[in-house]
Amino acid sequence: MQCVFPRWAVLLIGLVLVSTALHALPQIPSPENTAEARVDAGIHAGLVEDPQSSLTVLAVRQLFDLGQVTLAPAAGVNLGYTRSAWWVGFRVPAHPAGKVPRERLIEIGFPTLDHIEFYGTASTTPTVVGDLYPFGERPIRHRNFVFELPADTPENALVLMRVRSEGTLSVPLTVWTPSAWAEYSRHTYAGLSVYFGALLALLIYNALLWVSIRDRMYFDYVLFVSGLAIGLAGFNGLGMEYVWSGWPWFANLAFPLGFSLCSFGVAQFTRSFLSPQMVSTRLDKVLLGCSILSASVAVISIGFSYMVGGKVLTVATVFTTSMAVFTGLYCQKHRVASAPLFLLAWTLFMVFGIAFALRNYGLIPTNFITLHGLQFGSLIGMLLLSFALANRFHSERRAKEAAQAEMMSARQASIELLQRSEQELELRVAERTAELATANAKLAASELQQRDLAQHDGLTGLANRTLLADRLSQAIGFGEREKRRFALLYLDLDKFKPVNDLHGHAVGDALLKQVAIRIQERLRHSDTVARVGGDEFVIILHAIESDAGSLAVANDIRDALGQEFQLEQKSIHIGCSIGVAVYPDHGVDASTLSRLADEAMYAAKDAGRNRVVLTHS
Numbered sequence: 007m008q009c010v011f012p013r014w015a016v017l018l019i020g021l022v023l024v025s026t027a028l029h030a031l032p033q034i035p036s037p038e039n040t041a042e043a044r045v046d047a048g049i050h051a052g053l054v055e056d057p058q059s060s061l062t063v064l065a066v067r068q069l070f071d072l073g074q075v076t077l078a079p080a081a082g083v084n085l086g087y088t089r090s091a092w093w094v095g096f097r098v099p100a101h102p103a104g105k106v107p108r109e110r111l112i113e114i115g116f117p118t119l120d121h122i123e124f125y126g127t128a129s130t131t132p133t134v135v136g137d138l139y140p141f142g143e144r145p146i147r148h149r150n151f152v153f154e155l156p157a158d159t160p161e162n163a164l165v166l167m168r169v170r171s172e173g174t175l176s177v178p179l180t181v182w183t184p185s186a187w188a189e190y191s192r193h194t195y196a197g198l199s200v201y202f203g204a205l206l207a208l209l210i211y212n213a214l215l216w217v218s219i220r221d222r223m224y225f226d227y228v229l230f231v232s233g234l235a236i237g238l239a240g241f242n243g244l245g246m247e248y249v250w251s252g253w254p255w256f257a258n259l260a261f262p263l264g265f266s267l268c269s270f271g272v273a274q275f276t277r278s279f280l281s282p283q284m285v286s287t288r289l290d291k292v293l294l295g296c297s298i299l300s301a302s303v304a305v306i307s308i309g310f311s312y313m314v315g316g317k318v319l320t321v322a323t324v325f326t327t328s329m330a331v332f333t334g335l336y337c338q339k340h341r342v343a344s345a346p347l348f349l350l351a352w353t354l355f356m357v358f359g360i361a362f363a364l365r366n367y368g369l370i371p372t373n374f375i376t377l378h379g380l381q382f383g384s385l386i387g388m389l390l391l392s393f394a395l396a397n398r399f400h401s402e403r404r405a406k407e408a409a410q411a412e413m414m415s416a417r418q419a420s421i422e423l424l425q426r427s428e429q430e431l432e433l434r435v436a437e438r439t440a441e442l443a444t445a446n447a448k449l450a451a452s453e454l455q456q457r458d459l460a461q462h463d464g465l466t467g468l469a470n471r472t473l474l475a476d477r478l479s480q481a482i483g484f485g486e487r488e489k490r491r492f493a494l495l496y497l498d499l500d501k502f503k504p505v506n507d508l509h510g511h512a513v514g515d516a517l518l519k520q521v522a523i524r525i526q527e528r529l530r531h532s533d534t535v536a537r538v539g540g541d542e543f544v545i546i547l548h549a550i551e552s553d554a555g556s557l558a559v560a561n562d563i564r565d566a567l568g569q570e571f572q573l574e575q576k577s578i579h580i581g582c583s584i585g586v587a588v589y590p591d592h593g594v595d596a597s598t599l600s601r602l603a604d605e606a607m608y609a610a611k612d613a614g615r616n617r618v619v620l621t622h623s
Contacts, residue, residue: 031051031075033050037181038101038105038108038183044183044187044190045180047096047180047181048177049078049082050078051077051083051094051095051096051179052070052077053076053093054070054075054092056090056091059091063129063132063168066168067164067166081371082177082178082371084371085175085176086174086175086369091169092168092170093167093169094179095166097163097164098159098161098163098164108157110181111184112155112165112180112181114179115180116150116177117243118171118173118174118243119151119177120138120170120171121138122134122168124166125165125168126155127164127165132168136171137240137258139254141247141257142251142252148191148247149195155181172313173316174316203460203472204389207456207459208389209228210459211392224395226274226275227395228271229270229271230269230271230274230275231268231388232267232271233271234388235264236264236267237261237263239260240259258312259307262307263303263304263307266304266315266319266322269299269323269327270297272326272330272352273300276334276352277294279344279395280337280345280348282337285337286336293329296329299318299321299325299326300326306318327355331349334348351390355384355387358384410438460472461476465518465519466519466521466522467522468526469536469537470536471536477536477546478546481534481548482589482594482595484548485589485590486594491591492546492548492549493559494544494547495545495560495585496585496604496607497542497543497544498543499580500581500583500615502580503541505580509574509576509578513576513578516574517571518537521543521580525543525545525563528559528562528563529545532548545563553588556586556620557586557618560584561618564581564616564617564618567580567581568616581616582616583607583616584619585605585609585610585618586603586619586621587599587600587603587620587621588620607619
């Protein structure tokens with residue numbers, strides 16, 4: 007007997023099956039309903055392994071609809087080293103009830119991924135990004151991989167990504183509201199700028215000391231700091247965005263090459279700073295072996311396998327850092343004077359370095375500490391090591407001065423018998439004193455230069471962000487005490503990028519210098535102008551009497567920059583967009599004034615560029 011189901015029953019069963027499939031993945035909260043306007047989508051994602059790279063997007067969507075996926079662990083998507091491609095998918099969270107749907111952003115916060123195919127809802131054509139591709143091909147210019155999720159995207163729709171990488175495969179997914187993402191990015195970029203600024207200052211300072219003193223310790227210090235800077239710039243995406251954006255081949259190798267150089271420098275610095283061969287030749291040979299192991303990472307990564315090189319790098323980093331700490335302990339036991347500070351610094355390096363390496367293998371979760379703790383630990387460690395270098399230098403100098411004093415005393419006791427020897431000794435002491443005076447003068451000059459570099463832009467000589475922040479704080483304090491008004495101008499050049507693209511960066515740099523001169527010619531000595539980005543400038547106009555006065559200065563600058571520039575027999579025309587905010591009319595703190603001036607500048611750009619806009623907030 008044939009059993010026939012009514013049509014309504016078949017439809018009902020189909021709806022139940024579809025409903026079950028749609029809820030195979032955990033429900034993601036709406037980012038608009040969270041305190042930070044963001045949601046960690048990684049812990050709500052599903053995973054499908056594609057070891058042969060044979061699955062199509064349609065086949066994967068069917069697997070997700072049927073619930074035949076592996077749910078991501080609570081720690082998020084961190085698969086360690088794997089040769090398989092992986093499909094990562096999640097359901098679009100619902101929009102808050104009663105509110106107009108708005109666009110969202112999806113961010114993958116791991117810039118070293120080689121290849122990402124992003125499929126929007128119902129899309130079969132992917133957006134392809136990764137550190138193997140030029141930075142300019144990204145849909146949104148950012149150090150991380152960011153994709154738009156349009157406002158009309160249906161809730162609970164499936165978003166898919168196909169990810170593969172020769173390095174560690176970690177996919178920290180976050181769904182943002184655009185405003186929250188922009189604010190977070192601003193803060194993150196500011197923090198990274200401070201970190202790399204400090205890194206650069208330490209690098210230049212100790213490089214100058216090495217040039218001046220020619221002590222191998224300073225060279226080895228510069229070596230490992232340079233490697234750390236390259237490795238971290240590759241790891242956090244800043245290098246890809248600002249330094250080697252057109253060199254994908256180097257972007258893919260910056261992480262292992264930088265950290266192999268860093269590990270090599272660590273081993274060599276330990277040898278030169280602590281001189282372990284004086285207490286144990288075997289220990290010195292082990293450190294030499296660490297140097298060779300670290301150098302092999304570069305050879306393996308370039309000539310054999312990035313993945314194998316990454317695994318060897320993890321071993322080399324952990325082993326070298328551990329040996330540095332062990333050497334510090336050993337030298338501390340044998341009362342080497344420089345050991346305590348060295349030991350403290352490298353203990354911090356070891357703790358954060360091991361956490362970083364274990365995260366690469368997926369043995370510990372990916373979070374703020376494991377992602378960025380290495381930067382904090384490294385900065386503190388490098389500051390301690392720089393102090394240790396200076397302390398050792400002064401200790402050696404004091405020892406030399408004490409030895410000289412003792413020698414003078416001994417010769418003074420036998421002055422009648424060794425009068426000629428005493429005269430020769432006095433001459434040598436005078437020469438050595440002159441040499442020390444010269445070295446001290448160079449050191450003082452280099453310190454003065456470092457302070458100047460830390461507050462001024464190296465290209466234009468204008469104030470940089472650090473000095474601007476200080477001047478703005480002073481202006482606010484003076485305005486509050488004296489009840490005086492001042493204006494904050496945010497200026498961005500129009501049509502500057504085509505100058506770089508058409509004529510090259512040398513002409514672009516020359517143009518920026520001329521721009522700086524024209525701006526300064528239209529300001530008073532009491533005003534401040536700073537360069538805060540590639541073609542971005544900020545101006546503080548003190549003691550303005552009216553909005554019209556600040557707008558007049560701004561328009562005068564705009565007109566000046568709109569006039570023709572003659573550079574290398576080339577006629578160049580640019581313009582500028584200026585946003586103006588006035589203290590205290592528009593804000594009484596630096597953050598508010600900067601934000602409003604910046605928004606007014608972008609309003610000027612949106613209104614057609616080459617104009618001045620006064621904020622209305």
